Amino acid sequence: MNLESWRNDGVLIVGGGIAGLALAGALYRQGVPCELVERAPAWAPVGAGIVLGVNAMKMLRELGLADALENNARLLEVMSITDSDNRILARTNLADLQPRFGASLALHRSALHDVLLENARHVPIRMGTTVESAEEREESVEVRFSSGDTARFGLMVGADGLHSRVRELTFGPLPLRYSGYTCWRTVVDGGGTEVGGQEMWGVGKRFGLVPLDRDRVYCFAVVNAPAEEPDPASDRIHRLRKEFSEFGGPVPHLLDQLRQPEELIKNDLHEIVHRPWHRGRVVLVGDAAHGMMPDMGQGAAMALEDVWVLSQLIASELPLEETLASWMDRRKRRVRWVQNQSRRIGWVGQWRHPLACRVRNELTHLLPDSATTRVLARLARQRV
Template sequence: MARAAVIGAGIGGLTAAVALQRRGWEVTVFERAASLEPVGSGLAVAANALRALDTLGAGDEIRELSAIQGSGGMRRSDGRWLVRTSVEAASARNGGDSVVLLRRPDLVDVLSARLAPGTVRLNTEVSEVDAENGLVTLPDGPVEADLVVAADGIHSPIRSALFPGHPGPRYAGVTSWRMLIPAEGVPGQAYESWGRGRVFGVMPLAGGTFYCYATDTVPAGGGGGDQLAELRRLFGDWHSPIPELLAAASPEKVLRNDVHHLATPLPAMHRGRVAMLGDAAHAMTPNMGQGACQAIEDAVVLAHVVGDGERFTGGTGAYGEGAVPPGGSGGSGGSGGLAGYTAARLERTSRIVARSATICRITRLRDPLAVRLRDAMVTLSWRLAPSRVHGPMDEVLSWTPPSA
């Protein structure tokens, strides 16, 4: 049986572990944190990721735990609608699914429950990876693996070691806040409101809870103090129900993080026996809601490419150019092995990173005239050429996982 070492127990790492175990691999997940309690609060799982989760038998459970993103759209800070959408139209364009909204811990629980007992080793930090030989250095000694999955996040030490010439993550120019807010009686409508350099998003979850997020165009490295008070200062005069939601929020539930992304794509998503996955491979701004979704796609495609762990022969060079593991597939790129994984994933994820960064730059506009022009162009484009507006997103959402 082939062995896989997964570095990082976030959504991408857990999905990879589930997908590989279902293919017959012996999998160990190494997580440096003391628990699987995830960083974050709410999460949007779009149609493309739901299809990937369906291949693992998890899609329907996620749908049952989630709220469907209903009719909504984009608004100005005064509440005027720029774009209005309906869930029916989005679902019709994307095979019956659109976007579902749930708590991030719920997705982590669904994935971890599908792993064999003892798969995840907590409090275990990986200090080094030998990509050529698949050696993973742990505090208690090295472990050899036929496949190493680097799902160790945006500041991935493995990425830095394998691609030392890559510039790494870049500050996107905005900081973000995220929070879960119990707010009974607030209209359950999803939307994102844009102001001068600021954004506030509202996503209703199940059970009368809202996932809210916000961004502001500020220098990196801020934070500290009462972040809820800061949000009330920044967004307290925006349209209803934003002030009401902030009034119901708890200070200890507010998370603040500067937004970084990999503006320069990696030259490849693999090296030797190591496959890069999720934020470690293609960290993106949150503007398209695709960060976790692309990590889930990565994981399912990777398991498809490396194939059946019961028949995998392993060995140095098994992932070389043109080599297809026994029982595996060359993937959509056709190059074979982990080169096939890169071929299947690098171009797609690079496009999504770039598109998301473009939207982020548009939200950062502060000049009043530029903001008015931006808002007018968004509204006119939606009214006169809606297919050109939703087309790029539909291209993302229409992705289907590789067949078994």
């Protein structure tokens, strides 16, 4: 199984999210034949906001996409943690990192999607299509699509997110771990001139806000709740206003801006901890491999790092088995660390006992600003 034979058979990318589109563009640039299938019948307006930390931006620079993004994004200079009365507990000075590692950005997800899609414009994309089955052959993987036709590829990449079908086809059904908390996201009017984002810690709940531009703020609201709790649209806005009624600072004003319950995206927050991320001619990237808690804002960053390293290795002279083994070797320690840290931060952020929360907040208040900034500097400095 040498490089030429499997590379010439092409790469099938399953899933046109951040990982899949970024990989499609990267492989095209390297002259590796690839195609992509996306389950959604058409591209719909994508999500709410997203923060791209220094390491995500580093990857986007490597992929040649940073300039296009910077035109549609807000430079993020600081991220603060406050209590529910808006008292600052900790600050991460992203501006301090900028001279050494570059900018952190906040933007609408659809702006990121547009740039990734434009970059992958030469790659054939089949919408409304998924993979029904995949069988390993001696020199290829044979895929049957939901459309009924079949095709052979040298490699299949599962970039199909947390609930990955490719993962299930390759490793069987694997349980996701539910965090115990659920999240609503939306973008509301009212950006202003703030240069920073903020996460407000209450008791068993958090409220986050990140200005995207002068007119829009990305908001997220996290509460402890059982998985799959009913969330009727008729009661959604009222419920959120009630859940966060004790929050001060900008929260009452932002909650007042909510108009359409359908604009609130709800996700029960799950993660998947499973290794390995490859078997035979199949490899998983991004959330399909290691969907994590969003509490460090690092899921997309890890997906972009996966893609960049994998595309570099695919373009190198290694046989397939070595390509995938080297890729996993490069990625596993760093991803595990981020996944564990994200889970811990989320767990502490969602504490539900008032006394424990008071102690948590006081201890966080004692942390020097440099402590949280150092974590990001470490991520930016380390080899991906």
